[in-house]
Amino acid sequence: MSEMRDRLIIALDVDSAAQAQQIVQSVGDSATTFKVGKQLFTAEGPQIVRDLVASGKKVFLDLKFHDIPNTVGAAIRQARELNVSMLTVHASGGSKMLKAASDAGGPVLVLAVTVLTSMNDADLSEIGIAGNVQAQVLLLGALARANGIRGLVASAHEARELRRELGADFAIVTPGVRPAGAEKGDQARVVTPAAALEAGASHIVVGRPITEAADPAAAAKAIMEELEGTLQSR
Ligand SMILES: O=C(O)c1cc(=O)[nH]c(=O)n1[C@@H]1O[C@H](COP(=O)(O)O)[C@@H](O)[C@H]1O
Numbered sequence: 001m002s003e004m005r006d007r008l009i010i011a012l013d014v015d016s017a018a019q020a021q022q023i024v025q026s027v028g029d030s031a032t033t034f035k036v037g038k039q040l041f042t043a044e045g046p047q048i049v050r051d052l053v054a055s056g057k058k059v060f061l062d063l064k065f066h067d068i069p070n071t072v073g074a075a076i077r078q079a080r081e082l083n084v085s086m087l088t089v090h091a092s093g094g095s096k097m098l099k100a101a102s103d104a105g106g107p108v109l110v111l112a113v114t115v116l117t118s119m120n121d122a123d124l125s126e127i128g129i130a131g132n133v134q135a136q137v138l139l140l141g142a143l144a145r146a147n148g149i150r151g152l153v154a155s156a157h158e159a160r161e162l163r164r165e166l167g168a169d170f171a172i173v174t175p176g177v178r179p180a181g182a183e184k185g186d187q188a189r190v191v192t193p194a195a196a197l198e199a200g201a202s203h204i205v206v207g208r209p210i211t212e213a214a215d216p217a218a219a220a221k222a223i224m225e226e227l228e229g230t231l232q233s234r
Pocket of ligand 1: 013035037062088113116117153154155177205206207
């Protein structure tokens with residue numbers, strides 16, 4: 001398992017490289033891994049990824065690829081050129097797409113997103129999925145693993161069951177994490193950092209509670225201490 005500091009992933013959901021770099025600077029050594037998602041990537045392109053990697057940070061490229069297998073495989077080969085550490089695809093792209101993704105990933109940890117943390121049972125029903133969130137997450141997790149994927153993105157609410165089904169070596173990355181008292185925002189299914197780890201998450205993704213904090217370094221440090229406390233009390 002990666003070192004403790006690698007378990008916290010900070011989502012750089014901002015509009016510019018300048019804002020992103022400011023957060024990275026202020027967080028300092030409290031975290032090693034930063035997530036570049038659709039907002040920042042669309043604004044700044046791959047150069048922000050190259051710059052973060054060149055400054056010694058690990059980058060999680062969260063573009064949630066979901067396309068025909070050939071296109072996803074080709075996009076992942078481009079992501080490898082950027083030396084990212086982790087990236088995402090949607091598990092609902094199906095087995096052929098997942099296989100193309102895992103084949104193309106090489107040393108990059110390819111994570112399959114199961115059911116978005118903003119979605120509930122009613123949202124699934126609206127798009128024609130009759131099962132509940134839990135059932136859908138387990139189904140997609142098993143499908144991803146069967147096609148060579150080594151990690152998932154899922155809510156901590158499903159992490160315990162996933163950990164039981166998928167075993168200790170699988171990465172389970174959980175967004176929708178909120179320290180006690182923090183704003184929930186648009187997340188439907190939130191848990192605290194400690195609860196996520198206790199449920200079996202290997203990594204947590206935290207965005208606004210750190211990036212919009214008056215003191216991002218202090219916010220990151222507090223979360224890190226909560227994670228450390230949880231592991232020590234096991
Ligand atoms: O793939 C993700 O990282 C992701 C999957 C998911 O199901 N839910 C989810 O919130 N995320 C991402 O996790 C981050 C959460 O940010 P905050 O809600 O600000 O902590 C955002 O960058 C989302 O894009």
